[in-house]
Amino acid sequence: MSSGKILLGLLAGVAAGALIGVLFAPDKGENTRKKISDKADDYMDGIRGKFDEFIDTVSEKMEEVKEVVSEMAEQDISKVKQTVKDAKSATG
Numbered sequence: 001m002s003s004g005k006i007l008l009g010l011l012a013g014v015a016a017g018a019l020i021g022v023l024f025a026p027d028k029g030e031n032t033r034k035k036i037s038d039k040a041d042d043y044m045d046g047i048r049g050k051f052d053e054f055i056d057t058v059s060e061k062m063e064e065v066k067e068v069v070s071e072m073a074e075q076d077i078s079k080v081k082q083t084v085k086d087a088k089s090a091t092g
Helices: 003-023 029-091
Strands: none
Touching: 003 029
16 A cells, blocks of 8 residues: 555544544534634645645656656667767778
8 A cells, every 4th residue: 555545544534533523522613613614724734735745756756767868868879879980980
């Protein structure tokens, strides 16, 4: 199981537990709705932060892959040029 799924499950469980706790708390409806709204905002901020971290990580990995592919392409181009040069020298 991936860490993303575990994190999502954990966040969902915490959100469900907090919602149930607030709903069963002896408080006025207005206060309860305010608490639910505040908690939802808190969780959304947390999810946005995790999503931003995920996007940053993916972007970094993509840059690394681009660099490796670029280096490999440059090496292959050099090999082709050397092969062409060697072929021209051999046929002379």
